[in-house]
Amino acid sequence: MEYTLSKIATNDGHGENSAFFDGWKAYDSDPYHPTKNPNGVIQMGLAENQLSFDLVQEWVKKNPKASICTNEGVDDFKEIAIFQDYHGLPEFRNAVARFMERVRGNRVRFDPNRIVMSGGATGAQETLAFCLADSGDALLVPTPYYPGNDRDLTWRTGIQLLPVVCESSTGFKITREALETAYKKAQDSNIKVKGLLLNNPSNPLGTTIDKQTLTESLTFTNEKQIHLICDEIYSATVFDQPGFTSIAEIFEENPKSYNPNLIHIVYSLSKDLGFPGFRVGIIYSYNDTVTNCARKMSSFGLVSTQTQHLIASMLSDDEFVDRFIPESAKRLAKRHEILTRGLAQVGIGSLKSNAGLFCWMDLRRLLKEATFEAEAELWRMIIEDVKINVSPGAPFHCSEPGWFRVCFANMDDEAVRVAINRIHEFVMIVQTKKQRYIRRGKLEVSLSFRRLDEIMMGSMKMSSPHSPMSSPLVRAMT
Amino acid sequence: MEYTLSKIATNDGHGENSAFFDGWKAYDSDPYHPTKNPNGVIQMGLAENQLSFDLVQEWVKKNPKASICTNEGVDDFKEIAIFQDYHGLPEFRNAVARFMERVRGNRVRFDPNRIVMSGGATGAQETLAFCLADSGDALLVPTPYYPGNDRDLTWRTGIQLLPVVCESSTGFKITREALETAYKKAQDSNIKVKGLLLNNPSNPLGTTIDKQTLTESLTFTNEKQIHLICDEIYSATVFDQPGFTSIAEIFEENPKSYNPNLIHIVYSLSKDLGFPGFRVGIIYSYNDTVTNCARKMSSFGLVSTQTQHLIASMLSDDEFVDRFIPESAKRLAKRHEILTRGLAQVGIGSLKSNAGLFCWMDLRRLLKEATFEAEAELWRMIIEDVKINVSPGAPFHCSEPGWFRVCFANMDDEAVRVAINRIHEFVMIVQTKKQRYIRRGKLEVSLSFRRLDEIMMGSMKMSSPHSPMSSPLVRAMT
Numbered sequence: 027m028e029y030t031l032s033k034i035a036t037n038d039g040h041g042e043n044s045a046f047f048d049g050w051k052a053y054d055s056d057p058y059h060p061t062k063n064p065n066g067v068i069q070m071g072l073a074e075n076q077l078s079f080d081l082v083q084e085w086v087k088k089n090p091k092a093s094i095c096t097n098e099g100v101d102d103f104k105e106i107a108i109f110q111d112y113h114g115l116p117e118f119r120n121a122v123a124r125f126m127e128r129v130r131g132n133r134v135r136f137d138p139n140r141i142v143m144s145g146g147a148t149g150a151q152e153t154l155a156f157c158l159a160d161s162g163d164a165l166l167v168p169t170p171y172y173p174g175n176d177r178d179l180t181w182r183t184g185i186q187l188l189p190v191v192c193e194s195s196t197g198f199k200i201t202r203e204a205l206e207t208a209y210k211k212a213q214d215s216n217i218k219v220k221g222l223l224l225n226n227p228s229n230p231l232g233t234t235i236d237k238q239t240l241t242e243s244l245t246f247t248n249e250k251q252i253h254l255i256c257d258e259i260y261s262a263t264v265f266d267q268p269g270f271t272s273i274a275e276i277f278e279e280n281p282k283s284y285n286p287n288l289i290h291i292v293y294s295l296s297k298d299l300g301f302p303g304f305r306v307g308i309i310y311s312y313n314d315t316v317t318n319c320a321r322k323m324s325s326f327g328l329v330s331t332q333t334q335h336l337i338a339s340m341l342s343d344d345e346f347v348d349r350f351i352p353e354s355a356k357r358l359a360k361r362h363e364i365l366t367r368g369l370a371q372v373g374i375g376s377l378k379s380n381a382g383l384f385c386w387m388d389l390r391r392l393l394k395e396a397t398f399e400a401e402a403e404l405w406r407m408i409i410e411d412v413k414i415n416v417s418p419g420a421p422f423h424c425s426e427p428g429w430f431r432v433c434f435a436n437m438d439d440e441a442v443r444v445a446i447n448r449i450h451e452f453v454m455i456v457q458t459k460k461q462r463y464i465r466r467g468k469l470e471v472s473l474s475f476r477r478l479d480e481i482m483m484g485s486m487k488m489s490s491p492h493s494p495m496s497s498p499l500v501r502a503m504t
Numbered sequence: 505m506e507y508t509l510s511k512i513a514t515n516d517g518h519g520e521n522s523a524f525f526d527g528w529k530a531y532d533s534d535p536y537h538p539t540k541n542p543n544g545v546i547q548m549g550l551a552e553n554q555l556s557f558d559l560v561q562e563w564v565k566k567n568p569k570a571s572i573c574t575n576e577g578v579d580d581f582k583e584i585a586i587f588q589d590y591h592g593l594p595e596f597r598n599a600v601a602r603f604m605e606r607v608r609g610n611r612v613r614f615d616p617n618r619i620v621m622s623g624g625a626t627g628a629q630e631t632l633a634f635c636l637a638d639s640g641d642a643l644l645v646p647t648p649y650y651p652g653n654d655r656d657l658t659w660r661t662g663i664q665l666l667p668v669v670c671e672s673s674t675g676f677k678i679t680r681e682a683l684e685t686a687y688k689k690a691q692d693s694n695i696k697v698k699g700l701l702l703n704n705p706s707n708p709l710g711t712t713i714d715k716q717t718l719t720e721s722l723t724f725t726n727e728k729q730i731h732l733i734c735d736e737i738y739s740a741t742v743f744d745q746p747g748f749t750s751i752a753e754i755f756e757e758n759p760k761s762y763n764p765n766l767i768h769i770v771y772s773l774s775k776d777l778g779f780p781g782f783r784v785g786i787i788y789s790y791n792d793t794v795t796n797c798a799r800k801m802s803s804f805g806l807v808s809t810q811t812q813h814l815i816a817s818m819l820s821d822d823e824f825v826d827r828f829i830p831e832s833a834k835r836l837a838k839r840h841e842i843l844t845r846g847l848a849q850v851g852i853g854s855l856k857s858n859a860g861l862f863c864w865m866d867l868r869r870l871l872k873e874a875t876f877e878a879e880a881e882l883w884r885m886i887i888e889d890v891k892i893n894v895s896p897g898a899p900f901h902c903s904e905p906g907w908f909r910v911c912f913a914n915m916d917d918e919a920v921r922v923a924i925n926r927i928h929e930f931v932m933i934v935q936t937k938k939q940r941y942i943r944r945g946k947l948e949v950s951l952s953f954r955r956l957d958e959i960m961m962g963s964m965k966m967s968s969p970h971s972p973m974s975s976p977l978v979r980a981m982t
């Protein structure tokens with residue numbers, strides 16, 4: 027070809043070919059449906075919050091004026107459709123700021139004039155990257171982390187993400203030591219570190235970051251005079267103790283101790299309300315220059331005014347918000363309990379968690395060997411035999427193979443029941459060796475189960491003698 | 505400050521400080537209102553299409569199922585809110601492709617699978633820039649051109665726009681010679697030219713590009729093996745002969761003659777339907793790699809699914825579309841006629857145009873001297889004395905001072921009438937020198953009118969002897 031495209035278009039910076047995306051494709055070609063395709067793949071790889079739409083739909087029916095497409099609201103159609111100020115509708119900014127305060131138990135204040143829109147948290151992350159760092163610069167990110175970060179923060183900006191290695195032995199806690207190690211490593215390689223990106227609560231861990239760790243992290247970035255970006259997209263999904271602490275609280279408790287120009291929050295309604303389709307992303311920076319610059323950049327990904335208008339009405343309805351937040355958390359707690367108990371019944375553990383739309387499942391001892399190749403092999407087996415799409419730890423940059431993210435809020439109770447049954451059956455079959463499924467004549471399945479069985483035998487051999495196991499499957503650390 | 509932001513955040517690549525934006529600020533601080541502020545500034549600097557909202561609102565009322573916020577449509581709320589596939593809702597892609605065909609008189613076909621979403625044409629332009637060129641590379645752009653291009657195509661991508669100088673003497677026609685000159689100039693400076701950006705119909709000219717010029721342009725880019733981007737955002741605003749020819753037609757008529765990998769169309773519903781708030785941008789590329797890459801990039805600026813859903817229903821309603829397109833054009837034609845006649849009555853000419861939401865007004869001979877300083881001075885006077893915000897040619901990179909863009913579709917008939925009256929009065933006052941307004945005791949106004957008068961006297965002295973003028977104002981070339 028005589029013409030050329032850009033380097034960005036021809037490199038693989040988007041990373042869509044990772045296993046994270048492969049799993050979605052497997053699901054897409056054979057999706058589970060209770061009646062039409064009961065043996066299809068169950069999608070547990072999507073961090074979606076579908077549990078409380080009845081509350082939303084009920085509200086929508088009761089509030090026809092919230093929409094510009096109802097008889098009650100259509101008179102506003104023109105004004106809303108032509109509104110193109112990148113500051114956003116004032117009522118939208120107010121409502122979002124207020125909602126963010128409520129989610130944080132009204133312990134902090136958010137200035138509506140600092141609310142900057144973006145195309146989801148996806149757009150927010152990229153915008154902040156463009157504002158804070160030049161091509162070649164780096165941000166530190168504790169592992170495991172949301173794989174989309176690689177695309178969102180680095181692809182078009184040319185910046186790099188450097189891992190801060192966190193380990194299961196400490197519950198994947200972010201330590202000052204790990205931060206310093208990562209920072210030093212970058213310095214040794216002559217890479218300019220411009221900031222630290224935290225995700226609180228964490229995807230994929232499903233845990234909130236405790237106050238002390240947040241304080242330490244902020245002290246670290248403040249000392250180094252680098253930026254702290256907190257992605258708090260899962261803030262309203264906290265369903266258990268300890269509760270959620272926002273970086274805004276740490277800052278406001280000791281505003282004199284930290285340079286506000288270095289603190290930035292990313293938010294979105296994709297998870298807390300479950301509206302990823304609406305693309306409502308928010309950048310909240312305490313830095314005026316960043317706020318102004320990000321707002322100008324928001325022209326590339328403004329929120330549709332049709333959606334701003336709806337969200338403004340919905341989130342300024344205190345009664346609705348006061349009911350939605352706790353009810354949604356309650357339902358997530360229940361779903362989390364059903365899944366983790368179901369797993370525990372057959373000896374599968376997961377990291378103790380209190381937030382998010384997923385749990386972080388420990389299948390380390392199921393691995394043939396402690397490598398990411400073995401993790402990928404196990405993952406393919408889970409897709410092909412158990413027909414559940416979970417996400418392996420590798421694309422999350424987890425430092426230890428064998429962890430898997432299992433999403434639990436993107437399906438109905440029945441699908442969860444089927445998924446748990448499948449896992450149970452799978453484990454039972456493995457436990458009773460080949461007899462049962464050969465009797466049933468499940469020849470094709472037996473072949474791959476045999477493969478799994480061999481792996482598990484290997485894994486058994488590997489498991490340490492001082493932890494005698496009744497099952498090759500592991501009760502994980504919790 | 506010990507910490508640093510990015511170069512992008514600290515350079516002035518956004519360009520918001522140009523006069524183009526200043527005018528909006530002037531309007532914002534003193535906006536005209538028929539009763540509340542009848543002496544306020546009339547905004548004629550906004551290329552908005554507000555003339556046909558009655559048709560849209562009527563349709564909305566008749567189609568409650570088109571919205572997820574009505575009793576009739578709310579059952580789809582959840583499915584739409586959680587939809588996050590960057591391919592977009594299939595019905596959206598289909599409807600948009602079909603609509604684009606209709607706007608082009610069904611003379612071409614658009615493949616729904618090539619429809620890529622973006623945050624308005626703003627996002628579409630940036631996305632294409634990221635796909636086609638590396639930092640430092642250049643795109644050629646005929647002048648005058650939409651000032652937003654500077655921000656959209658260059659700010660975060662690091663590419664540059666190089667002017668292809670078009671002149672009033674040929675009606676701002678794009679000539680092969682001008683293209684070659686610009687291309688050669690870039691080569692001489694060792695700048696890699698990656699493409700040519702056309703805007704058809706043109707903002708600010710309000711003219712369509714004729715078939716021959718399109719063919720020549722495509723031949724030029726094809727020969728040089730560079731990309732051709734056609735921004736066809738105003739395609740359904742064509743209200744007069746000659747009609748609109750899309751680059752898609754030129755290509756499809758002789759598909760063997762051109763490399764399809766080099767042809768890309770930018771579209772949006774901001775102008776044709778008048779929905780800039782909804783942020784519906786479209787990239788249509790004949791290049792598979794670009795289509796795929798742009799679709800991945802669309803994650804940064806997807807269209808809200810709430811909006812996709814509405815647009816899908818609206819644009820797949822053939823009856824509505826068949827009525828809307830000609831009716832909207834008819835109303836634009838009428839408005840254009842009222843404005844240009846109103847201007848002509850007092851000797852102000854404008855480029856003969858057949859499309860868009862504005863006319864390109866010629867005030868060259870009103871300039872004290874043929875400089876952009878004089879243009880800026882005249883523009884400030886128009887804002888301050890006539891209290892109309894029009895846009896001077898400078899931010900459009902016009903090569904000749906004295907041209908102004910006057911938008912006519914973002915207001916009601918009454919505001920146009922007031923604007924024309926103000927212009928008439930202004931011209932009358934100037935013609936009868938100071939007597940009348942001194943008699944009226946408009947002292948404050950007289951001061952600045954005197955300033956204008958002096959300038960016009962200067963201008964009169966400058967005007968060539970073989971064009972005797974009854975008024976210092978000019979009947980422009982049309």
Ligand SMILES: Cc1ncc(COP(=O)(O)O)c(C=O)c1O
Nearest residue numbers: 146147148172225229294296302
């Ligand atoms: C931690 C985290 N950040 C950002 C995003 C992107 O969210 P959005 O849909 O708002 O772009 C996600 C989505 O999965 C996420 O998990």
Ligand SMILES: Cc1ncc(COP(=O)(O)O)c(C=O)c1O
Nearest residue numbers: 624625626650703707772774780
């Ligand atoms: C020629 C041209 N291209 C692109 C745009 C940006 O439009 P959108 O609102 O779709 O981002 C405009 C808006 O004025 C324009 O005139």
